């Protein structure tokens with residue numbers, strides 16, 4: 001027997017749980033899909049597409065619904081002899097309109113005719129973009145995923161207005177901007193706001209029922225019949241709804257639970273597998289988060305963990321600063337000034353390791369923030385083990401470490 005052999009009693013098609021899998025049917029988004037279809041309606045009427053701004057938190061189906069609807073739109077349009085082309089661009093690595101234009105041109109051009117990332121006059125790049133779009137003709141829908149990464153956003157009004165300005169004659173272009181940054185809309189210049197946000201769609205977080213439908217649908221493809229009991233689906237959905245209403249997280253949890261069942265040679269998934277999967281995913285999320293912090297990030301976090309173990313959170317930044325200075329002393333390093341220390345606290349809050357709550361000190365007292373841990377302290381101490389070794393432990397931390405061994 002070889003070293004590797006298939007062990008497929010659990011998974012029929014594990015890839016169906018992966019991020020890049022496009023479901024054939026979208027479940028639990030009926031209302032949002034109706035609004036989206038209405039916003040795309042001009043295309044099928046042969047008119048200039050509306051520009052659409054779609055926002056919602058991570059994993060709420062923005063990309064999946066967009067791909068699904070644009071595929072449907074293309075096949076339905078073909079029946080009415082309407083020529084629709086869709087272009088999808090992820091703006092994660094693009095911060096200027098210039099870079100966006102170059103990327104679009106390169107997506108439309110042959111591999112042998114690509115532009116370099118820099119070195120052309122801006123006007124020329126725009127000219128080339130109009131030429132490429134006109135040479136496609138018909139109706140073109142351009143999707144800008146993670147559109148909030150574009151800082152100089154002039155392209156977001158130049159494209160929608162290109163036809164009116166006489167730059168395009170052979171095609172009608174509409175854009176769809178997708179973002180999970182709720183504040184992005186407010187940052188847009190009024191020019192961009194009025195063109196990009198012609199139609200606005202908001203996707204809310206999924207509740208447990210919707211996640212259950214999504215997971216059930218995907219489990220039928222990913223697992224063999226009878227391998228995933230209802231209570232396992234319900235548990236993954238309940239965790240997902242409690243965390244962030246993020247379908248991706250729930251699908252990851254189900255996949256990890258399946259992997260654990262495979263490792264254990266189990267005949268089917270159990271709720272215990274889901275619990276173990278949750279801990280494993282949280283452990284790796286925390287390890288990744290902590291590994292990405294600087295030394296001072298570790299020291300600030302350790303100070304907060306200590307205060308948490310003493311039962312004194314939520315806590316103000318100035319109290320954390322005092323503890324952090326002690327911790328720095330033990331680590332033989334100079335403490336940062338309070339303002340810099342607070343940057344680290346805010347980073348922890350952004351990563352979801354800590355939470356930050358705004359408080360009001362009466363009518364005249366002004367506002368301040370309180371911080372608390374938002375993550376399993378045992379897993380944090382595990383990820384911080386080097387810092388713990390250098391700084392040493394308090395009674396309370398010792399008690400926690402004793403309990404986890």
Ligand SMILES: Nc1ncnc2c1ncn2[C@@H]1O[C@H](COP(=O)(O)OP(=O)(O)OP(=O)(O)O)[C@@H](O)[C@H]1O
Pocket residue numbers: 017018019020021022023025026027028029056057058059060061062063064065179180214247248251
């Ligand atoms: N309503 C749904 N029906 C079926 N699968 C879904 C649905 N919503 C999300 N999914 C699945 O969940 C995962 C995450 O969804 P998607 O990538 O669309 O989220 P998103 O809102 O675009 O997130 P991000 O902002 O992080 O890109 C994908 O695997 C997707 O197929």
